[in-house]
Amino acid sequence: MLVGTAINVKYLSESAYISTVAREYNMVEPENEMKWTAIRPNADTFDFSAGDQIVDFAQTHGMKIRGHNLLWHLYNPDWLAKGHYTSPQLAHLMEEHIEKVTTHYRGKVFAWDIVNEAIDGHGQLRHSIWYDQPGIGMADKGTAYIEQAFRWAHAADPDALLFYNDAGAEAVNAHSDAIYAMVEDFRHRGVPINGIGLQMHILNLNPDAKSIQKNINRFVKLGMQVHITEMDVAVPVDADRKVKNPEDLKKQSEIYAQITKACMKTSGCTALQTWGFTDKYSWIGWFTKHTKGDALPFDRNYQPKRAYTAIHEGLANSPKPRKSSSH
Ligand code: XIL
Numbered sequence: 028m029l030v031g032t033a034i035n036v037k038y039l040s041e042s043a044y045i046s047t048v049a050r051e052y053n054m055v056e057p058e059n060e061m062k063w064t065a066i067r068p069n070a071d072t073f074d075f076s077a078g079d080q081i082v083d084f085a086q087t088h089g090m091k092i093r094g095h096n097l098l099w100h101l102y103n104p105d106w107l108a109k110g111h112y113t114s115p116q117l118a119h120l121m122e123e124h125i126e127k128v129t130t131h132y133r134g135k136v137f138a139w140d141i142v143n144e145a146i147d148g149h150g151q152l153r154h155s156i157w158y159d160q161p162g163i164g165m166a167d168k169g170t171a172y173i174e175q176a177f178r179w180a181h182a183a184d185p186d187a188l189l190f191y192n193d194a195g196a197e198a199v200n201a202h203s204d205a206i207y208a209m210v211e212d213f214r215h216r217g218v219p220i221n222g223i224g225l226q227m228h229i230l231n232l233n234p235d236a237k238s239i240q241k242n243i244n245r246f247v248k249l250g251m252q253v254h255i256t257e258m259d260v261a262v263p264v265d266a267d268r269k270v271k272n273p274e275d276l277k278k279q280s281e282i283y284a285q286i287t288k289a290c291m292k293t294s295g296c297t298a299l300q301t302w303g304f305t306d307k308y309s310w311i312g313w314f315t316k317h318t319k320g321d322a323l324p325f326d327r328n329y330q331p332k333r334a335y336t337a338i339h340e341g342l343a344n345s346p347k348p349r350k351s352s353s354h
Contacts, residue, residue, distance in 0.1 A: 028291070028342060029091060031300035033058040033257065036077045038308060039084055043329045047304065049088045054298060056093040056256070057081040058310075061136075064104045066128060070120070075131055082135050093256070093300070094136035096143040096192060097125050098176055100155035108156060117156060118163035122179050129184040138188035138254070140224055141180050142173050148195050150205030170209045174218050181219035192224030192256055198238035199245070210249055222252035227286060228302065228311075229260045230319065232278045236285040240292065247295030254298040255290055258283075259322035260334065261311045268312065270321050280333035283324065287341030294348050299338070305329055 031054030038044040048055065059065055060077035068074055085092045098121065112120065129139065147153050152169065157176075159166035165175065177189050191210070196203040206223065213220045223246045225239075243253050260282045262275040270276060290296035303309045307327040312320045324335035 028347065029054040029254075029298035029300070030338075030342065031055055031091070031093065031298060032304040033095075033300070033302045034081060034084070035303075035308065036060055036080050039080060044305070044308075045084070047325060047329050048084075051304070052090060054091040054093060054300060055081065055085050056095050056300060058303070059102070061094050061128070061132075062096065062099070062102050063107060063124070064102055067104060067107065067124065069104075069106055070110075073127055073131070078132070082132070086135070091138075092132075092136050093254070093298075094129075094132055094139040094187075095256075096140035097128060097180065098141065098145075098157050099143040100145070100153050100157070103156070112156070112161075114161050114164040114166075117161070121157060121163055121176065125176060125179040126183045129180050129187060133184045133187070136187060138190055138222065139180060139184075140190050140192035140256070141176050143192045144194055145170075145173055145191075146193060146196070146202060146205050146209075148200075148202050150201040170212070173209070174213060177213070177219050188221040188252065189219055190222040190224045190252075190254065190256075191220060192226065194226040194228055194257075197225045197227055197242060198235045199242045200238075203242050207245060207249070210246065210251060214250055220251070222254055222297075224254045224256035226302075227255050227258035228314075229258070229282060230315070232260070232262065232275060232282065234282060234285070236282075236289060239286065240289040243289060243293050243296050247293050251295065252298075253290070253293070253296040254300065255286065255296070256298075256300050257302040258286060258300065259302045259309065259311055261315060261319035261322040263318065264312075264320040268317060268320055276321070276333055279322075280337040283334045284337035284341050287338050288345050291341060291345035291347060299342075 032052050034055045035058040165171040260279045263271045290299050305325040306321045311322040
């Protein structure tokens with residue numbers, strides 16, 4: 028079982044940070060260092076320095092590395108997002124980027140989020156430079172641009188596991204139904220896809236664990252590996268950024284336990300990863316305008332919380348089935 032965390036180069040000089048990651052995890056993912064903004068400061072330059080630092084750290088500690096991500100509608104550098112490129116130019120940029128980045132990290136990154144968040148909550152394709160603004164020339168062909176990205180990635184690194192990663196598609200809903208239909212079609216036609224990343228940013232303390240379990244199982248049954256890629260469980264905080272109701276931390280730990288168990292119950296759910304590990308550094312405060320926080324298994328002083336114990340127990344007490352349980 029892979030148990031991972033997103034890490035950020037900014038903190039790799041902090042000894043408590045690195046010793047906690049090295050002690051607790053066997054997989055890491057760069058929080059931002061392999062995104063376009065980091066790797067492509069301009070159209071002509073590839074800068075792998077920050078991503079390479081993550082790789083060095085992981086290799087020193089014998090950890091696996093998940094790559095994140097090659098295409099996204101957000102977090103693109105201005106030169107790209109506002110560059111008014113034509114479709115043929117975008118197709119070229121996309122192919123070149125996928126080829127160069129996966130080749131650079133070949134043999135190092137074992138699994139890639141090829142496309143991130145391309146489908147919305149209603150199950151519709153999101154507008155993006157890659158799809159239809161103006162897109163790579165496949166704007167009238169639905170998921171064809173996603174397929175193209177997977178094919179280019181597979182050609183450049185045939186050994187890497189290729190994932191489609193998304194948020195809000197954790198339970199059975201219109202969003203995950205659309206992803207399911209896409210994967211079914213890809214499988215049918217031999218498009219190289221190996222897995223689905225379920226981000227698992229839980230913003231309310233009431234996820235439908237049964238439905239999440241059902242959703243994990245249906246993707247596994249379709250031949251996908253499932254990775255929980257970005258889990259955190261946000262709790263309401265006051266203006267001083269203190270947890271409003273301490274009982275919420277208990278609820279939080281129960282949710283971590285439920286999701287850990289849901290993943291452990293299915294042999295095809297092969298990785299459980301959180302989006303950071305210490306409440307000292309978490310994107311959730313920024314994301315919720317500081318109405319929520321303390322979403323991770325370690326507190327700001329790197330002390331394990333109830334959530335940590337819950338994950339730990341969930342991993343220890345639920346042995347993986349040898350065959351995929353599909354129901
Ligand atoms: C977030 C990072 O945590 C932030 O530092 C950055 O400013 C924006 O991106 N879904 C994803 C991640 O796939 O890449 C996002 O990471 C969080 C939501």
